[in-house]
Amino acid sequence: MIRQPSSWKAYIHIRRSRFRKKYKLIKMALQMMIDKTIAIYLVILLGYAVSAFFIFADLATTYQSELQFFETEAEARFWLILTVIPLRYLFQAFRLPSVFITSSDYQLGLLPYSIRRIWMYVAAEKWVKKIVIYGVLVPVMVWVTGIAAKILLLYAVLFIVTDILMTVPQWKLYGQKWYVKSGWLFVGLLFNGIGLYFSITIEVGIFIFAILLVWNGLLIPHIFKHVNWPRITEISDYHTWKMPFIERASETKYKRSRRFGMFSQSKRKKYPFHYDNHSIYSRMWQLYFRNNLEHAFKLVGALLVMLVMVRLFWTAFAMFIAIALALHIFFVTAGTFFRDRFRTDLLEVLPWDLFTYKQAYMRWMLIGSVPLVLTIFFHFVFHFTWWAPFQLLFIAVIAIFIANQRLDASIAVISKSNTTSLGKEMASYILLGIFIVSYFYPFLSLLAPIILVIQLRKLRENRMEIPVEHIHM
Amino acid sequence: MKVLQVENVTVNMNQRTLLQDISFDMEPGEVTALVGHNGAGKSTMMKTIMGMYEYTKGDIMINEAYHQHKSFITFKQLVSYLPEEPLLLTELTVMQHFQLYGKSYQIAENKLHDLIEEYTVGFDLQGKLDEYPEALSKGMRQKVQTICSFLLDTPLLLIDEPFMGLDIFAVDYFEALLKRKMEQGTSILITTHQLDRMKDFASSFILLQHGVIKNKGPIEAFETITRTSES
Numbered sequence: 095m096i097r098q099p100s101s102w103k104a105y106i107h108i109r110r111s112r113f114r115k116k117y118k119l120i121k122m123a124l125q126m127m128i129d130k131t132i133a134i135y136l137v138i139l140l141g142y143a144v145s146a147f148f149i150f151a152d153l154a155t156t157y158q159s160e161l162q163f164f165e166t167e168a169e170a171r172f173w174l175i176l177t178v179i180p181l182r183y184l185f186q187a188f189r190l191p192s193v194f195i196t197s198s199d200y201q202l203g204l205l206p207y208s209i210r211r212i213w214m215y216v217a218a219e220k221w222v223k224k225i226v227i228y229g230v231l232v233p234v235m236v237w238v239t240g241i242a243a244k245i246l247l248l249y250a251v252l253f254i255v256t257d258i259l260m261t262v263p264q265w266k267l268y269g270q271k272w273y274v275k276s277g278w279l280f281v282g283l284l285f286n287g288i289g290l291y292f293s294i295t296i297e298v299g300i301f302i303f304a305i306l307l308v309w310n311g312l313l314i315p316h317i318f319k320h321v322n323w324p325r326i327t328e329i330s331d332y333h334t335w336k337m338p339f340i341e342r343a344s345e346t347k348y349k350r351s352r353r354f355g356m357f358s359q360s361k362r363k364k365y366p367f368h369y370d371n372h373s374i375y376s377r378m379w380q381l382y383f384r385n386n387l388e389h390a391f392k393l394v395g396a397l398l399v400m401l402v403m404v405r406l407f408w409t410a411f412a413m414f415i416a417i418a419l420a421l422h423i424f425f426v427t428a429g430t431f432f433r434d435r436f437r438t439d440l441l442e443v444l445p446w447d448l449f450t451y452k453q454a455y456m457r458w459m460l461i462g463s464v465p466l467v468l469t470i471f472f473h474f475v476f477h478f479t480w481w482a483p484f485q486l487l488f489i490a491v492i493a494i495f496i497a498n499q500r501l502d503a504s505i506a507v508i509s510k511s512n513t514t515s516l517g518k519e520m521a522s523y524i525l526l527g528i529f530i531v532s533y534f535y536p537f538l539s540l541l542a543p544i545i546l547v548i549q550l551r552k553l554r555e556n557r558m559e560i561p562v563e564h565i566h567m
Numbered sequence: 568m569k570v571l572q573v574e575n576v577t578v579n580m581n582q583r584t585l586l587q588d589i590s591f592d593m594e595p596g597e598v599t600a601l602v603g604h605n606g607a608g609k610s611t612m613m614k615t616i617m618g619m620y621e622y623t624k625g626d627i628m629i630n631e632a633y634h635q636h637k638s639f640i641t642f643k644q645l646v647s648y649l650p651e652e653p654l655l656l657t658e659l660t661v662m663q664h665f666q667l668y669g670k671s672y673q674i675a676e677n678k679l680h681d682l683i684e685e686y687t688v689g690f691d692l693q694g695k696l697d698e699y700p701e702a703l704s705k706g707m708r709q710k711v712q713t714i715c716s717f718l719l720d721t722p723l724l725l726i727d728e729p730f731m732g733l734d735i736f737a738v739d740y741f742e743a744l745l746k747r748k749m750e751q752g753t754s755i756l757i758t759t760h761q762l763d764r765m766k767d768f769a770s771s772f773i774l775l776q777h778g779v780i781k782n783k784g785p786i787e788a789f790e791t792i793t794r795t796s797e798s
Contacts, residue, residue: 369666444643510637
């Protein structure tokens with residue numbers, strides 16, 4: 095009789111080895127980056143900060159009204175949040191599988207172990223981790239904030255149950271074409287919209303919950319049908335072994351071995367380029383943003399949430415500060431993306447026409463800023479004064495100025511040129527300051543046309559200044 | 568005129584010295600074999616010349632006019648690089664890769680198409696232009712990467728382990744193209760473990776060991792690599 099080897103033992107063996115390797119790497123990095131004396135001081139400082147903030151400060155008393163507001167809202171909006179959380183998983187399905195099956199896990203499936211069991215173990219590990227995290231987090235939050243344990247427990251259960259119920263749908267959706275994923279996302283958004291508009295979030299919540307149960311029932315028998323394993327293992331390896339701390343310590347960037355694009359099978363994308371700068375460089379940016387969609391969405395999403403929250407709950411003046419902050423953060427990050435592009439993949443070894451790359455990038459930046467632009471636009475529509483058009487123009491002009499300043503600074507770094515843009519950087523801060531003050535003195539927004547003219551002249555000069563060296567071959 | 572000048576270049580990374588005081592230069596049309604054990608610093612040298620690794624000391628210049636730090640963008644236009652492992656993008660077809668290279672090095676469209684036609688026939692890649700790299704075998708991907716770097720007309724060509732993954736016919740065609748490049752005056756810095764093949768092409772060698780130049784000179788003077796433990 096042939097004895098079936100234990101999948102559980104093999105799985106545990108891989109997990110132990112992985113843990114040991116990660117532990118060794120982190121230990122090496124820590125030894126390299128922090129000496130013992132600094133480590134002791136850091137621990138003392140951290141302990142002091144934590145005790146000062148959470149224990150001695152008595153958060154529950156200090157922020158009583160805010161915490162009460164949070165508790166009431168959390169209770170009132172439970173069903174709405176229930177309908178919103180699955181959207182996060184539908185969204186994630188565009189770039190991540192719900193269960194990370196690394197190449198080592200997959201190898202077990204090729205050996206006489208059951209891949210179905212291995213998948214189940216990995217999924218269960220994910221759920222157990224979540225339960226442990228919430229198991230610790232909930233009592234700590236109850237203790238520190240004084241929010242009712244019932245509410246926090248309810249949310250913890252909601253997050254864990256949704257995670258379990260969305261595991262199989264996200265896994266299956268990840269392997270689907272982009273339009274199938276978009277379709278489900280649209281349906282999810284539609285239900286949310288209906289619930290919110292007709293104030294029937296309880297009914298919609300129950301309906302979505304029922305759909306998730308049925309969906310799971312239908313999908314579970316087909317979990318391993320039509321699975322693109324190379325794609326799954328590649329992304330799983332990347333997420334399992336991408337350790338930013340180690341990258342920082344070793345000054346090396348962990349690169350993905352292969353990339354699988356969601357549009358790569360599209361027939362149109364296979365056509366040769368029109369042999370011009372625009373179509374080629376624009377496509378290079380498209381590829382970059384598609385591979386960094388998560389970061390781009392996080393940036394725009396976080397800024398959008400900030401603007402909306404400030405718009406809803408704070409004063410109109412605070413909105414001016416929020417807009418200035420959003421402009422600053424958006425373009426600083428955009429500058430970082432721009433720099434990163436030329437240190438990634440094939441492009442790193444090619445020569446760069448940075449001016450044309452910048453032009454192509456500007457278009458992508460504009461697309462990315464649409465949600466923020468709309469939010470700001472509607473803010474001024476709802477707070478309409480006769481100054482509003484000038485203030486909008488002022489924001490646009492400042493945005494163009496900062497965008498150019500940040501990208502030029504990035505270009506200086508990429509091209510290893512010694513030019514510094516300290517003056518321009520100062521100017522961008524001053525402009526943001528003037529914009530904030532323009533809340534009280536709206537006539538300051540009349541500066542917009544003047545800055546625009548100066549900006550256009552500078553742009554023209556810069557274009558003429560782009561060094562076209564005569565190359566001696 | 569010297570095509571490449573490397574003077575006292577030192578590369579440090581993670582408090583380790585990967586290359587130390589490396590100096591050599593190359594004349595037009597010269598082929599130099601960069602040899603050494605695994606981990607001797609050959610690929611690091613290539614990547615440093617390409618600007619992928621920063622050097623902390625020294626100078627790298629092309630055509631005696633373009634310093635890597637002072638004219639980096641122009642410098643890059645004058646170097647082409649054939650890496651050991653293909654760097655192809657999953658999302659671009661073979662043809663789109665050629666076009667990206669062509670545009671980046673400002674090759675005229677007609678010339679690019681003529682070269683693509685010639686090289687795809689030579690490397691037996693007809694009918695593969697609209698394929699993504701995943702659809703190709705490892706050898707075919709290496710051929711695509713090879714064509715990408717041979718399309719270019721730069722004074723300096725860096726080749727890292729050129730024969731990896733190429734079949735016997737592709738190696739013959741590769742050698743023919745290499746000869747043509749030499750005749751055109753392109754200087755070629757090449758790393759390889761197949762030294763017998765390179766002896767017919769290379770005019771000089773640089774022997775690297777633990778990140779320092781252990782020996783250099785005309786290729787006829789090159790004997791063999793000893794074990795690192797023996798040196």
